[in-house]
Amino acid sequence: DAGVIQSPRHEVTEMGQEVTLRCKPISGHDYLFWYRQTMMRGLELLIYFNNNVPIDDSGMPEDRFSAKMPNASFSTLKIQPSEPRDSAVYFCASSMDRPTDTQYFGPGTRLTVL
């Protein structure tokens, strides 16, 4: 299996622009997670899905952030409008049967908002 796939790997944008991050989980995994990692705040869980349904989005920082999972093999995290403080590495992870099973992380998207 190719593992969790994320795109783009790097994104540089200007403040106010819309940013869309993409993730393809490991096939057969029921759970998908979006994390954000910064030096200041460490690793934060933003939202997670079970069988394409959002279960907990309490970590989404603001209404500017939204996430969707239209099918079992694709998810997006959108930031609109983007701000410099959104600059971070965004990771997608997936797990098989339970949210507490081993989570397999994608390579991450490094977002820079100027």
Added chain:
Amino acid sequence: ELKVEQNPLFLSMQEGKNYTIYCNYSTTSDRLYWYRQDPGKSLESLFVLLSNGAVKQEGRLMASLDTKARLSTLHITAAVHDLSATYFCAAAHLYNQFYFGTGTSLTVIP
């Protein structure tokens, strides 16, 4: 909310030495994970500990779990440069999410 604390946050050690990273968590947890992250890279799962007294070993790394003390340790034996990375522990309660620690940045000096 389950809180997870790691110490030390930064660790610089000489090659060949032994050291331990500690991971404390605040409430009942059914399982404890250790992950490794190389600079600029993703997180890689190292160990999962599922019960009190569980011990897992891989090469120079050994992880253990004491659920009564709510403590997990990651012991490094005879450190080598290749072990330089950031190590995260994560506690989880059944049917709930992971809670990650702050990470321990390990640098092994020749």
